[in-house]
Amino acid sequence: MMDMLPKLGAEDTAVIGVNLPVLTARLRHLQDAFPEGVQHSIAIKTNPHPKMLEFLVSQGFGLEAASIEEVRMALAAGCSPAQIVFDSPVKTRHEIREISSLPGMLVNVNSLDELDRYDSGFKGILGIRINPQVHTGAPNLFDVSKNESKFGVPIDIKEQIIDAAIRYPVQALHIHSGSQMKDLNIQRGALKELRRIADTVNSVSPRKIKILDIGGGLPTESLDEFTRMEAYGQMVREVFRDSEYLIVTEFGQWVHAEGGFAITSIEYVLSPNKVFIHLGADFFMRDAYTSSRSFPMSVWNGDATQLKGEDRAYDIAGPLCFAGDYLGHGVVLPKGIQEGHYLFIDHTGANTYALWSRHCSRTLPATWAWNGNSMVKWSNRSTIGF
Template sequence: MKISKQVAKAYYTDAINRGICSSDKAVVFYSKDALDHQLNILKNTFPEQTMHAIAIKTCNHPKVLKHIVERGFGLEAASFEEVLLAKEAGIANDKIVFDSPVKTRNEILQCHNDFPGILLNANALEELSRYPENFNGRIGLRINPLVNNSGGAFFNVATANSKFGVPITKRQDIIDHCLQYESISCLHFHIGSNLTDLSPNIEAISKVATLAFEINTKRREKGISNQIATLDIGGGIEFDQERMEAFVKSLVQIPNIQEFKLITEYGNFIHKQNSFVVSHVEYVISNAADLAETVFIHVGADLFVRKVYSDLDIEYPCTVLHATPSASPRKEKSYNIVGPLCFAGDVLMRDIKLTEIEEGDKLFLYNTGANTLSMWSGHCSRTIPEFVFC
């Protein structure tokens, strides 16, 4: 659900009037209604038994996590630290999915001792021997289904030499391990983020479901009663409601899919549009009449790590809230929007057209809910922005 300029202004004005936002630098707003809207799409679109474990790495603010847990959703942890964040949010162990590719022996043991019922997806066959016998949680195995996808070099993790998952070409090895480690009850995959085309995900689900079916048949033949009962299909899809519905329509038609309980791990889809940032405009500087003016705000490469440190095309639309009214219509001008950090590359936007900006105005940046605050860099030791969950 997109947050409009009017709605953002209303949230901001309300927070100021109620005295819950006092920073003279930058404030991150996160809308509970927008979060509920996205969560409801998942709940109403997927088969009823699906467990949606929302990716903590995408937005790890404790208030947001607590709300997700209170709504009955699960959480996906990419590190042991995120398992602890999930616990602090009040979640039941059986709604945590722990996916780190570098779980230590000690972390696995702590899950065994302290979090009975938790699901750990092993990233490699080599990880399986680290689990105690009669492991107290559930064990999944991450498969790399080797499908082409549109995620690009930065996000595509389904490549031949990916660090994630066991390549599906090691089929016999996977089957042998699933016969040896009878308690493996889930197959997991995640092919990458920023996907614009849903067909590789459908292809991946088909491949992994067929593999799970084959493992179950082989287990039955060997008198092993444990089955692969769950498919964890990861996240990676950044769709609107209609395309998510189309995706699920294709998903439920995959042969044998009804035999498995599904888990999803969406991040971007849930969080991206729920948040906006308001920064005080500290200075507006003109270096030469023929150059764009420079607008200094209080967030840059510290909050927008992916945008500033990569050549990914990430857009954060922005608008200006002027501090003083103007009698005549304001002109549009070209601006470079720069952050507060001490290096030349700390530029958020170049040559963008905005209505004339002055010191003391507020710059609103939208669609800032995913992979921003959770990636806060701490460069120049600046304080993390105030957070309003509204």
């Protein structure tokens, strides 16, 4: 992957990379973990690069859109409306008119009030997002199922959900319990409750609920051993056994995190141990402002040979004028890092490019994709929003 270094110009201080073989293996693993016929619509917000969306669609995957802009991006990437899920919590009447003619698109309402905004011209599939009010161990900031969450209709007014699902042209129910769920047993309870509600609606109005969208929410993991994703797939198989519901998922970071990498040139190494690089709180925004993930890192010479040798602890500082702009403190890397070397940062595929910040107005680096043989340029570096 370092064979693209000679192709970089003087202004390419960093590169965003996509590892297509890794990404493809994860997509296959996801498919294999779940029963056949499950529709996987990958969360656009995790990595919205237009070429990435085209790649996911070319592999037969659907897309989950959190805004009308993301719906338009999904369509531009060639995704069929029937494989798009539209989950914005603040859909305007204007946006609803725009998507109304798209056949088969799953549109999940965030509240029962939203149901009144759809008229008989709506050609999509209407779903109700339910807040399962469970605590799966998701970090506080990403726990969308708290009692006071702004997402979905709280399950403790189940009778009203059932009543609305019967009275309105609702054909789907949806939960997304939160990102980085730790306790799958609690999620099992949420899935069972989702099925119970759907079964209750269908006992009154046969076959009314056809789709159950169970969201995303698994943290990334390596595929070396029996995976949590496989365990989750088995759980889904058990909970929805002997039912005819079409199951939809919306995974984001589990799919993308390990399928991305970044390369930055090393600009300064200041005594005793401070390394300045060209990606910071702009690319690693979530890490800088919440808590940093531990990305595997290695150091490379300009001729694409890896720097090896005795270890040393470094503080890795980003390029922004902001005191919190560190990728890590005490990061162990080989001794002898100097200007002209490159830092390779792995597993950066999720919630990085997607959250690019314009703080300090730095240029968004070019994106390159590794296809297993060579690096292919997906986009040029660009200034954004000017």
